[in-house]
Amino acid sequence: MTAAPADHLRIPRGLTDRGLTLSPPQVEDGAALWRMARDSRVLDLNSSYSYLLWCRDYAATSVVAREPDGSPAGFITGYLRPEQPHTLLVWQVAVDHGRRGQGVAAAMLDGLVARTGRELGVTGIETTITPGNEASERLFTSFAERHRAPLSREVLFHAEAFPEGDHQPEVLYRIGPIPAPDTDAHPAADR
Template identity: 70%
Template sequence: MQAVQADLRIDRPSVADGAALWRIAKESRTLDLNSSYSYLLWCRDFAGTSAVARGRDGEPVGFVTGYVRPERPRTLLVWQVAVDERHRGRGLAAALLDALTARLGAERGLTTVETTITPGNTASERLFTSFAERHSAAVEREVLFDTELFPDGPHDPEVLYRIGPLTNSSS
């Protein structure tokens, strides 16, 4: 467990956190909301490659979900990052991302982070480009999934951000 600020700490999510992660994602109004069931599964099956920030009461106030790509075992794909509205603007998303990648660097030799960002999502663009700067890593961008691939109506393309190689620096 890592302390972020005096009143917050970062650790692995548990199944009991699934409902809170779903609520935080829903209230973000920017993430594609998955079913509540998927957040429960995520907290069970991908807790080792995800992180949750907890308030003084132990309740989740932010999270990063991710998984290690099977064919690239040193690459973390970050699925979602969200912070409860009351805790935004304090650098919590960056702290979560740094803590998760530091843990996976030590445990798995992580060298690369990937995520997808829709064009115009400036908050995510800033989060991941500043992460790359803190870790002296290059950022490559390419469209991973174009608009016409989405079967459920209009969807912006998903641009893949590939960040690496990572260094251990987080300052």
């Protein structure tokens, strides 16, 4: 499956020079996404089965960054909130170790929000971040700034809500409304 032209434009020029593209995930990507989540050592690892289902059932609200050979270099999984169908809930963001620090996560987020806005009418995003996850805090804060969208934060789930006993609270980040993209501007391409 190939990425839409607008998705290609949202990848920083240095990455397109190396052939990185964006596209929705395919079922065949499930195992690689599971391994990437496992190897991140920060994401909650879901069952390998759940990543296969995610690639099948939520491909329209998720994205994979692909290497020139087609293998995944990063992914974002997301879904539309059932009671707020114009809100994309970003579930997980992962970038392969060899691609970190190159703007891949920001490019995937920009491309995914642009595509879901165009195709599904998404006007806002939500995600949860545990305190101290500076990479995720920077990713979503800089997204809001780049797109001139309001950002609010509040605790969604307190630590006591989790049965494990050692889980940190989950802070809900709400971004939106997201202004319609300027067809001449490509925020992530300026990096």
